[in-house]
Amino acid sequence: MHATFSYPKYSFIPSDEQRTGTIRRHPVVVIGAGPVGLTAALDFARKGVPVVVLDAEDTVSVGSRAVCYAKRALEVWDRLGVGRRMIDKGVVWKIGKVFNGDRMVYQFDLLPEPDHKIPAFINLQQYHLEDFLVTEALKSDLIDLRWLSRVVSARQEADHVVLQVETPDGVHAVEADWVIACDGAKSSVRKMLGLEFQGEVFKDRFLIADVVMKADFPAERWFWFDPPFHRKQSALLHMQPDNVWRLDFQLGWDADPEEEKRPERVIPRVQAMLGADTPFELEWVSVYTFQCRRLERFRHGRILFAGDSAHQVSPFGARGANSGVPDADNLVWKLALVLDGKAPEWLLDSYSDERVAAARENILNSTRSTDFITPKSEMSRIFRDAVLELAVDHPFARALVNSGRLSTPTTYTDSPLNTPDGDAFAGRMVPGAPATDAPVERDGQPGWLMEALDGRFTVLYAAGDGAVPAEVAEALDALAAGPLPLVWYAVTGRRRGIAGELVDCAGRLRERYDLTPGSVYLIRPDQHVAARWRRFDDAALSAALNRAVGR
Amino acid sequence: MAKLMTEQRFASPDDVYQLLIDGHRELTPDQSTRLNAKLILLLANHIGDAEVLAEALRVARQGVD
Numbered sequence: 001m002h003a004t005f006s007y008p009k010y011s012f013i014p015s016d017e018q019r020t021g022t023i024r025r026h027p028v029v030v031i032g033a034g035p036v037g038l039t040a041a042l043d044f045a046r047k048g049v050p051v052v053v054l055d056a057e058d059t060v061s062v063g064s065r066a067v068c069y070a071k072r073a074l075e076v077w078d079r080l081g082v083g084r085r086m087i088d089k090g091v092v093w094k095i096g097k098v099f100n101g102d103r104m105v106y107q108f109d110l111l112p113e114p115d116h117k118i119p120a121f122i123n124l125q126q127y128h129l130e131d132f133l134v135t136e137a138l139k140s141d142l143i144d145l146r147w148l149s150r151v152v153s154a155r156q157e158a159d160h161v162v163l164q165v166e167t168p169d170g171v172h173a174v175e176a177d178w179v180i181a182c183d184g185a186k187s188s189v190r191k192m193l194g195l196e197f198q199g200e201v202f203k204d205r206f207l208i209a210d211v212v213m214k215a216d217f218p219a220e221r222w223f224w225f226d227p228p229f230h231r232k233q234s235a236l237l238h239m240q241p242d243n244v245w246r247l248d249f250q251l252g253w254d255a256d257p258e259e260e261k262r263p264e265r266v267i268p269r270v271q272a273m274l275g276a277d278t279p280f281e282l283e284w285v286s287v288y289t290f291q292c293r294r295l296e297r298f299r300h301g302r303i304l305f306a307g308d309s310a311h312q313v314s315p316f317g318a319r320g321a322n323s324g325v326p327d328a329d330n331l332v333w334k335l336a337l338v339l340d341g342k343a344p345e346w347l348l349d350s351y352s353d354e355r356v357a358a359a360r361e362n363i364l365n366s367t368r369s370t371d372f373i374t375p376k377s378e379m380s381r382i383f384r385d386a387v388l389e390l391a392v393d394h395p396f397a398r399a400l401v402n403s404g405r406l407s408t409p410t411t412y413t414d415s416p417l418n419t420p421d422g423d424a425f426a427g428r429m430v431p432g433a434p435a436t437d438a439p440v441e442r443d444g445q446p447g448w449l450m451e452a453l454d455g456r457f458t459v460l461y462a463a464g465d466g467a468v469p470a471e472v473a474e475a476l477d478a479l480a481a482g483p484l485p486l487v488w489y490a491v492t493g494r495r496r497g498i499a500g501e502l503v504d505c506a507g508r509l510r511e512r513y514d515l516t517p518g519s520v521y522l523i524r525p526d527q528h529v530a531a532r533w534r535r536f537d538d539a540a541l542s543a544a545l546n547r548a549v550g551r
Numbered sequence: 552m553a554k555l556m557t558e559q560r561f562a563s564p565d566d567v568y569q570l571l572i573d574g575h576r577e578l579t580p581d582q583s584t585r586l587n588a589k590l591i592l593l594l595a596n597h598i599g600d601a602e603v604l605a606e607a608l609r610v611a612r613q614g615v616d
Contacts, residue, residue: 379588386588396596 004212004242004283005127007059010134012148018165018172025160026052027339029176031151031189034061035126036307036324037182038133042080043332045142046455047485049339052174053143054165056150056183060130063284064210067123067238067246068221068318071111072409072434073325074118075450075527082136083118086129090122091239096221098403100388102228106398107220110406115508116437117448121318121406123219123240125210154179154192156301178335179303182324187309193300199293200367202314203253204374207287209266211245213280223403225373225388229272234373234403237273244283247273250373257287290314292363292370298327298352306331311359313366316373316404323362326409326526327355333455333525337549342483347550350417358410365405372402409434412528419522419531419544426514435527438508441495449509452489452502453527457545459488460502461536462510464517468498475538484545485525491515524548555606 017024028044030037033055044051069086077083097107111120137143152171153164163174181189190197222237229235236248249269251260259265266285274280294311298304307324331351337343375381390397412418412432419431429436438449452458459476461468468490476488489502491509504510513521513532522531522544531544561567574590575583595604 379584382584382588383592386585386592390589390592394593397592400592 004244005125007127008131010058010147012058012168014169015146018167018169023173023175025175025177027177028180028335029054029163029174030180030182032182032184033145034182034184035129035133035321036328038130038137039076039080039325040180040182040306040328040332041137041143043328044336045140046080047332047336049336050142053145054149054151055147058147060134061126063286064125064127064240064244064246066126066321067240069122069124070318070322070407071118071120073322074122076325076329078118078450079455082132085132086124087119087122089128089241090124091219091241092119092122093219093221094120096223098401099222099224099227101226103392105388105391105401115439115506117450118437123238125240125244151189154189154303156303161302177302180331181303181305181309182307183309185308185312189303190305190309193303195295195300197293197295199291199363201291202289202370202374205251205253205255205257205287205289207249207251207260207266208285209247209270209282210284211247211270211280212243212283213245213278214243215245230269235273260287261285292367294359294363298355299348304331304348304351311363313362314370316369317366317406319362319366319407322407323358326358329526330355343549344551350415350550354412354415357412357414361410369402369404417530417548419547421532423534425532427512429513429529431529431531433529435523435529436512438512439506440509441503441505450527453523455525456485456487457525458523459486460521461488461490462515462517462519463490463492465493466517472536484549553600553603555603555610
């Protein structure tokens, strides 16, 4: 097969503790150097927490695997300083087209709104993405990446976890105050703890073929039901960087996975899709089935599960890695505060509550897509086909066509960390919602709101065209000087040259957050709204801040 | 909240019944099933109320299994 990427080989470097036969207690050990584990490591390092990352292998993801990365995950990576590289390398897209037979049923635009820093989606091979994350992690003195280090057992003690780690030099013990298991859908940590991973396994098989070719297709997601080149099954086309294209063919449950992976089976399918005269080479082929499953809770004592080890979805909707990264985003600031003695341990239960809610939402969406793409009964198929038929002429039916509801971030509606609204606000920025972006000017430089939400608590005070009242500034300065990491900004309509000013140059902040002069937003370190008011109230703000850290 | 109406609402019930029967004329059972599916989707959207649809499904299901 053709290779557009040469896999790095990371060397095993024996740790001091293994070489000297000593046992060290680390604040945090992350198991698994995939997208989720590396994101967590980078975020810990940003917060000054040293972290050991153990990975059983010595390279990045083999095969392109997860290809679609959504806005929210990219915003997290952008906060961690690696988003730009991914977006620059990736294929930016936002248009999806759905075909039935040889007719287009409808098309959708994932980011119809202007003025966001980060695009709706990029396509990027997982190996590139992991390569960027590893490169960034290697720059940090606080991240200790250990390759060829396989965790073979995990034992929870009262105040720490003991891991037995197998390396080329043998087995040794590693102790950690906290362990984050990011070891994927087949998580061995989950098995060691004997935890049930419950849900649904779907009876269908899909073929992934990544091909290298020069083609003129646009950077869009094309999905077919019953295409002429692959009758009675679905197919998907996605552009990746380096002239690599992701093709996905539904095969049905009876297909033989080993047989279907053979080039002599794959090539005719690809030729039928692309036309016999389009030259291409296969880069990667895989046959997969899928499941929608999750752990009941993501926290088990001092072991926390994040990413596919905690929840697994079907690929339709790109909700796998795109929900794993927000897991890390949600967990790391909480654990950093707990380690620092600034928040009680039960704050970590809110990690489980919030991310279980997100997993439920993702599983629901992914299951519904799967039921549409792979109807489970004759009647289900009849309704599905009826929807597709009606969708050509009737707009209502287009809304029912489900070829994957693409990943969007979860609003933590019922989170105990939210302070419920006392004042009336319009729009989507309810407590628990992920903050939406807006262009702003900071220190005279054009930038974005998301850049100001830098991993600390952030208070936005809408100053309108007036000044920030002295008592408000004093109270906010006092909070910023307090024990919790916090920064505050005065949102102004036009540049006034005051300290800590965010100029709402396009008026989008006012519009998207329904700001009126005097409005206040408290935003969490993971860029979710915690509370908001129409008028500044020092006591209410302090109470909301305490509530957001579980105090 | 809208409620499923089950009292008689047609000006001419026999005409409506005949419309349904005529609409399926000369169709095989498979074709009729397809037609019914499209009809249900069109009418469900026309009603535009998931609660009414849920109630109709509940009533329709009685005695079926």
